[in-house]
Amino acid sequence: MKCLTVELGERSYPIWIGPGVRQKLADLLQQAGIAPGRKLFVVTDQNIAPLYLEDTVQLLTEGGYAVHHFIVPAGEEAKSLAIYEQIMTEALTIGLDRKSAFLALGGGVVGDLTGFAAATYMRGVAFVQVPTTLLAHDSSVGGKVAVNHPLGKNIIGAFHQPKLVAYDTNALTTLPPREVASGFAEVIKHGLIWDASFVTWLEENADGLQAFDHELLQAALLRACSVKVAVVSQDEREQGLRAILNLGHTFGHAFEALTGYKGINHGEAVAIGMVAAARLAERLGLAENISERTVRVLRQYRLPVALPVPLDVDEMLDVMRRDKKGEGGKLVFVLPTAIGKVDIYKNIEEEPVRAVLAELYEGGEA
Ligand SMILES: NC(=O)c1ccc[n+]([C@@H]2O[C@H](COP(=O)([O-])OP(=O)(O)OC[C@H]3O[C@@H](n4cnc5c(N)ncnc54)[C@H](O)[C@@H]3O)[C@@H](O)[C@H]2O)c1
Ligand SMILES: [Zn+2]
Structure with a gap:
């Protein structure tokens, strides 16, 4: 497991990369200042959920977090204001507060969408990236988060840095060949x-x-x-x-x-x-x-x-x-x-x- 650091003063954060990183997620969250006991809102998509949601939720629950999850449709169309609104509704319904954190379990689509939700929910809450695609080595780092408008891509967005990127390369083995390319x-x-x-x-x-x-x-x-x-x-x-x-x-x-x-x-x-x-x-x-x-x-x-x-x-x-x-x-x-x-x-x-x-x-x- 290797670590890089994005140096941005008080917004600095680590990027952990390697096989099996997800197994250490609860510890990494704690190190990143997200203490057990807090509510975590895991957002993922329909393709990733059957592969990695259950064990991720279990690992986090065992680590002492109160975990909720939300599954969005797979694909670029999920980066929409309509799905964003559904996430807000769910977050309010389950009672997330300013101390809660959003966790994106997925590729660039889930990362951008969840990050934008985290940037705007109650004017901004903590956010964690758990990338599952190769492309997400790019999208999960740097804090650009957004949804699309039919007239333009990533046009509605914000800068909101994650507290942590936990990149488990084992998760990449299930990617379809086209997504690898x-x-x-x-x-x-x-x-x-x-x-x-x-x-x-x-x-x-x-x-x-x-x-x-x-x-x-x-x-x-x-x-x-x-x-x-x-x-x-x-x-x-x-x-x-x-x-x-x-x-x-x-x-x-x-x-x-x-x-x-x-x-x-x-x-x-x-x-x-x-x-x-x-x-x-x-x-x-x-x-x-x-x-x-x-x-x-x-x-x-x-x-x-x-x-x-x-x-x-x-x-x-x-x-x-x-x-x-x-x-x-x-x-x-x-x-x-x-x-x-x-x-x-x-x-x-x-x-x-x-x-x-x-x-x-x-x-x-x-
Ligand atoms: N914020 C940024 O700086 C930044 C940078 C680059 C790209 N992006 C954005 O990232 C998005 C593209 O990201 P992407 O290519 O990861 O797309 P994606 O999130 O749609 O994932 C691609 C497909 O792979 C599936 N998938 C994801 N992980 C899987 C796994 N481990 N096993 C099997 N299937 C899996 C997904 O369900 C989806 O169907 C675009 O919206 C782009 O604008 C953002
Ligand atoms: Zn790109």
């Missing part, structure tokens, strides 16, 4: 924005990692999380540097929104978005020869590198202009300048973006 998209992203040697390592260890070699997996998660921790510790509320974590996301969010958050999952959308960002950087003369390697490493991890359905270019541009990073309707992008290096570009002209988008459909002429 999706998680690797954000792992690869952490290499592409920060550390070329990590990208090389991911290329060299693609087979072992996808065979779930535990040592390799733990090493990959530690390295990817370390990048996120370094960035978030320097810029908690995205005043500058933190925006680099959004590589591929301005594009990706548009793909997700326009496919109704169905059909393409988050990691897949980010993968296609990172290809688009590399091509845009090349077109603008900011980088050379990076899209080919970007495509290759994503393919190694069985990720899509083109849109599986045709999307309307004007509609994609409209969604991208509404993106939170946008200022006054201008297009803002995180673009690679080399493998392992990115920069933030404001005021990008529309024409080159159009050209990249027009060639992104896999059935197209690209």
Whole structure:
């Protein structure tokens, strides 16, 4: 079991990573200042509940906590105001107070939704992340929590840091292959924005990692999380540097929104978005020869590198202009300048973006 710390003064917290971390959950909670006797509200989804809810509740109950739980539907659609309201109703009905804590047992969807509920319930209560997906190495760290609006992804949200992240790599063994690939998209992203040697390592260890070699997996998660921790510790509320974590996301969010958050999952959308960002950087003369390697490493991890359905270019541009990073309707992008290096570009002209988008459909002429 390995530990990283997000250094944010009095909001600092540990990230425990390793096989069997969940077994120590009650102790870790206590160490994090959430004392036994307090009420814990465990939120999970319909797929995770039959696998990990019962033993998690039992471990916490044995640790002296008063545990309640709530199961939301699986999938991105659960990150909605409607489900958020159901969580609030349940929390009030079971009598949670300001001393209670919310615990997200699940992937990025459950984490973002539960975190937003915790950020707003009685103006904010304690919150713990117990990630169960590979992608959640990213979503569980850094305190960005949100629900979606039909007009935009993660548009209703807050910054609310967890007290603890307890990441049990044993839970990853039940993930469907497509979700494994999706998680690797954000792992690869952490290499592409920060550390070329990590990208090389991911290329060299693609087979072992996808065979779930535990040592390799733990090493990959530690390295990817370390990048996120370094960035978030320097810029908690995205005043500058933190925006680099959004590589591929301005594009990706548009793909997700326009496919109704169905059909393409988050990691897949980010993968296609990172290809688009590399091509845009090349077109603008900011980088050379990076899209080919970007495509290759994503393919190694069985990720899509083109849109599986045709999307309307004007509609994609409209969604991208509404993106939170946008200022006054201008297009803002995180673009690679080399493998392992990115920069933030404001005021990008529309024409080159159009050209990249027009060639992104896999059935197209690209
Ligand atoms: N807050 C952030 O900083 C941040 C960062 C990255 C992504 N995100 C968000 O994360 C979300 C995507 O997260 P995700 O990919 O984890 O999706 P997810 O939470 O929907 O999980 C993916 C699927 O796997 C299932 N599942 C989860 N754990 C499982 C397990 N151990 N075994 C079997 N099945 C399991 C889930 O039920 C779901 O069907 C998006 O909404 C994205 O916006 C947030
Ligand atoms: Zn993401």
